[in-house]
Amino acid sequence: MLSAIELILFLSYTTLIFFVKQYYLLGVIFSINIILMFIFRVNFKKGVLFIIKLLPFIIFTAILNIVLGDINLGILIGLRLILVCNITYIYSEIQTIRNLQIAIEKILMPLRIFKINSKDISIIVGISVAFIPIVKKEIENLKCSLISKGFEINFKNVITRSNCILMPLIIGIIKKTAEIEQSIISKGYISL
Secondary structure (H helix, E strand, O other): OHHHHHHHHHHHHHHHHOOOOOHHHHHHHHHHHHHHHHHOOOOHHHHHHHHHHHHHHHHHHHHHHHHHOOHHHHHHHHHHHHHHHHHHHHHHHHOOHHHHHHHHHHHOHHHHHHOOOHHHHHHHHHHHHHHHHHHHHHHHHHHHHHHHOOOOOOHHHHHHOHHHHHHHHHHHHHHHHHHHHHHHHHOOOOOO
């Protein structure tokens, strides 16, 4: 039950961030995030690196809001995204995939009235979250393979020769998916 409460608090907190319009309140939320990092002993350096990796997306979104709206809106959106990415990193560090599955299963329990199995939904979410590092590893393996074959990885080559990248990536992901499916069947989660 605790994991369900944590998930509800996390979702409420991240939603609340997008409704904040004052800069000083965003500063207060930033302080709360820093305090949470110390309370849960989350690695500060890795948290900063996580946000730096997402910075191009955040800057692009902020610039897009500046162009379509005004400068104040763009800055607010950028700051909100940084805070949401930070709290998401904190939550991902303190929560395991299994606890996330349990939380989703408990939250969706009322859907049993409509004959929707909350356990199946929680398993799907757990597999989806667990699959992210697998895709990342496949991309890294493909990148190393292409570099060793003399393929220069730049924007032009990625666009013009996308078949050299997409086909091996899709085939690798399909193989991993088949392995996961076999392990799920062998553990008795689903039957044929």
